[in-house]
Each structure stands twice: as structure tokens, then as C-alpha cells.
Amino acid sequence: MKYYYHIIVNPASGSGRGSKVAQRIKKTLDKHHFAYQFYHTAHAGEERQTTQKLLKETLLPWDEAYIENSDMLYPLLVVIGGDGTLHQVVSEVQQISEQQFPVAYIPAGSGNDFARSLDFPKEPEKVFWQIAGTNRPQALTVIHYHEQIQDDSGIAINNVGIGLDAAIVYAANHSAAKSNLNKFNMGSFSYIAAILNVLFRQKGFPILVECNGQQLSFSKAFLCTTTNHPYFGGGVAIAPTATIKDNKLDFVLVERVAMFKIFWLILLLLRKKHMKSRYFHHISTAKLRIISTIPQHGQEDGEEMGERPFDLTLTTTKQLFWC
Template structure:
């Protein structure tokens, strides 16, 4: 067991209060077992970025600089996919600074993707038992139109999935369902509301040396593990241990075919549909000229045009 100096960034509002419940049981367990820690609480969107940057300047260091005679300073996130997204982006290119994670959000897709328990005490005990971090693939994106870049641990989508996320985040049902640990159902309800209203849009894709165009794209998601939307396996065979990502494009089809495709998705059979296009690569470019909702790790991007280049990177997680 590696001796650790624990630094927590806690989003108590994650999962409409699930973050606070998880933090309470985790910190109580640490006190009972006489394990010291420091905890910082987020108070607003983007606060985890600031807190991470502060810790990076004062305490955190790369795993390559670890000293077996001293405690290693480990940053642990208690929150949802959005909180983890902020922390990973705050660390940026310093991908050799490991991050631990105790999931407590609504969707928890990253936890599913890396097969991490969603029980807070089990997740904590796993962190404490780990001897060294392990690498997982994250995806770097550069949006050329507004010159914005960042990293995502789950996926970045344009069209339907982003519209679903925006609708779910704005719904009252998400907060109510989270109280009963059913937050992922809010995405399903949002999907039922949005899936018939989302219109097709043109996109251009550059992947594996080929250029492809789609006149009526419906969903366009780049992901590095199977899950999105609170547990739907959009890319069933994707793995965050591989140095590549997967792109799923679904074409706009009529009402009955959409319903049929939704059932196929639930059964993880949708990739067999002629209306679903699947690509696997380490570099991808997507151009969408008509304004669409976007989402990165569940963080909504307001409707706009996109010209995004994706590439894979390896980052250390303490899991």
C-alpha cells in the first residue's frame, strides 16, 4: 500500500445532494480510521478548476516524482462527471498527476466506463489499497471556430445527446429523481421528450484518411468508453484502456424507425442498423455548420457551429 496524503475536492451539489451524502460517509470513515485528509468544497460551476490549480501550485506532483519515503499527495474528486471534467481540465497537459475518483453524480458514466464501484466507501477503500496509478485514455479536443480546447473523460456530442443533456439539466425531475438515487432516469425522460423534436443537420467527418459527409445527422458522439446519458452503451465495445476513441453517427429517420432504434440501443444492437455509422480512430475531425447543442462530459455547450479536431491522450488515474 502506498502512503498517501489525501486532498479532496468535493461537489456537495453533485447528483442533487448525492455528493454531500457521499462526502459525509467518506470523511466520517477516514476520521474513524484515524486517516488525515484535507477537503475543499466547490461553491459554484468552475470552482473545482480554481481549487485544483491552487493544489497544483502548492501540493500536487507527478507520479514520476514520488518518493517512497514520503507520503504521496493524491487528489481525490467526490462529485459527478462534470466535477471530474473540471479537475482533469485544470490539470491539463500534466496528465502524470494522478486523480482518484469517488462518483456521486447523476449519470456516473466515467465510473461505468472504468468499472469503478459507485459505493463511496468501496471506492475509498479501493483508492487506499492501490499501489500505483494506472493509465486511461482521455480525449483532447480543439474547436477551431472559437479556438477552444480541452479534455474529456467520457464523450463529446453534437445534436441529440447534447440536446438531451441540456433538457435533463434544466428539468425539475432530475433533482427529484436524484433524491431517490434514480438520476439516470432523468436522461431517459429527457430523451423521450427530445428524440422526436431533434432535426437532422449536415456534418463533415474526417477519419482514417477519409472524408465523409452526412446530410441528415441526428446524433454525433465521440467517446472513449461505452457509456453516455447515465448508462446507455452508445459504443458497447469502446475501452478507455485503448489508445483510440470511437465515433457514432446516427442519421435522422422517421418516427417508427427512431423508436425501433431506441429499443436496439437498449439491447446494445444498434450498431447493426444501416442508419448508424461507427468509426474507430486516434484522430477525428468533425465539422457542423448549422447551430446545434453540444455537450462535453455532460457540460452543455450552447447551440453553435463546430469545427472540432479530436486526438487521444493518456492520463493517470488512481483507481
């Protein structure tokens, strides 16, 4: 198969890494005379607008018949950016529920948990050649959620969280030092500062979990995350047994305990031995409902969902990825 690459680039992702990766990919495209067009985003939300326009005017839903058509240039959507950029593009693609449009991805963020879950090479050129050498997409699991209180629905490629992780996202995004640190490619320090700040302030909160025909009640939830692969927070294997290729969600809950036990849990987490702790709870399921009546911060793929009560129903759906 031959392709016309329609490449959406977030140049600001990864504290400027997106721009550098795009330049490297452009050199490869030019050297080998590939057909392509770049679409650089200049502000938040532009990736969704560009995706919407391409879906209406340029892209084609996948059909196996294209494999045998050597004369056509299949219009392939490629994303260069971080998990947040990919989240926005996939969310827009999923709005077209009747047809499946494949998405290719070259990671250029600071976390890159989605790429890590698929064991992508670290060199962007190697990722591109994997895309170029693929002749059909894979159907991978993504998370669909519906929040009943505000009647809000969406898609997550990595995870949806309530509590600690979401509070960290909020604190990092609203840090006064974040923009200054980003200018010097030191944005990760604002995230570390947010972790230390929130870790001591986050209180336990009650939640109700419904899954697999059971109701589970927790009085002091601390971290509450639903994921479709092992990683969150830039490489932390919170759910080591999860895989993006099955049709399951992995729910992880950590209870609020004394601070010295929290640090012990973090040590176990870094050594991938946390699943043995009695304060760590893990459930694998195809459908999940989480009710939190006490307002908490929420996040989807590192995007803020606000501080509010939640009544979340989470299920799986499929997205075609060119990988």
C-alpha cells in the same frame, strides 16, 4: 505507500449524493486515522479554482521513486462528485502539460459513466479501499478537442457530442422544473422530460467526417458522439466495443429516420444490438475531424458548448488516474 488525501467534494452532485458519500468516506478516514483534508464546493467552477490552488501549492507530479519512500505522505488528489465534477478537475490538471498529476475518483453523481467504464464498485467505501491499496496510477485515455471556428480547446473524460444528446443536455439544464425536482431528489425526471421533448423536435443535419484517410458525408445526422469508452447518458452502451485503456476514439452517428424507426433503434440500443442497424455508424480511430455548418447544440461530458456551427478536431491524450 502512505497518502495525505486532498479531497474535493461537490456536495450537490447526484441531487445531494455527493454530500452523503463524503460523510461516509470521512467516517472511514477517521476510523483508520488517515491524514486528509476536505474541500467542499459551494458554486459552479469552484472545483477548478481549488484544483488550481492545490496544483500550485500542494500536489506533486508523479514519480516512480515515491513507491520506495515509506516515510513520506504523498499528497493525492481525490474527487467526490459526478462526471461533471471530475471533468472540471481533470481539465484543470491537464493545463499542466509538462508534468503528470494523478487523480483519484469516488463517484457520487447521477450518471457515473466514467466509473462504469472502469467497473468501479457501487459502494463508495470499496472504491476508497481500492484507492488506498493502489501504489501507482494508470495512464488512461481522455479526449482532447479543438474547435477551430471559435478557437476553443478542452478535455472530455467521457464524450463530446453534437445534435440529439447535446440538445437533451440543453433542454434538461434549462427546464423550469429542474430546480424544483432536484429539491426532492427527482432531478432525473427533468432529464426524461427533456429526452421526450427533444426526441420529436430534433431534425437531421449535414456533417462531414474526416478520419482514417477518408471523408464521409452524412446528410441527416441525428446523434453524433465521440467517446473513449462504451457509455453515455447514465449507462447507455452506445459504443459497446470501446475501451478507455486503448489509444482510440469511438465515433458514433445515428441517422435521422422516421419516428417509429427511432423507437426501434432505441430498443436495439437497450438490447446492445444497435450496431447491426444500417442507420447506425461506428468508427474507431485515433484522430477525427467533424464539420457541421448548420448550428447545433454541442456538449462535453454533459457541459453545454453552445448552439453553433462546429469544426472539431478530436484526438486522444493520457491522464493518470489512481485506480
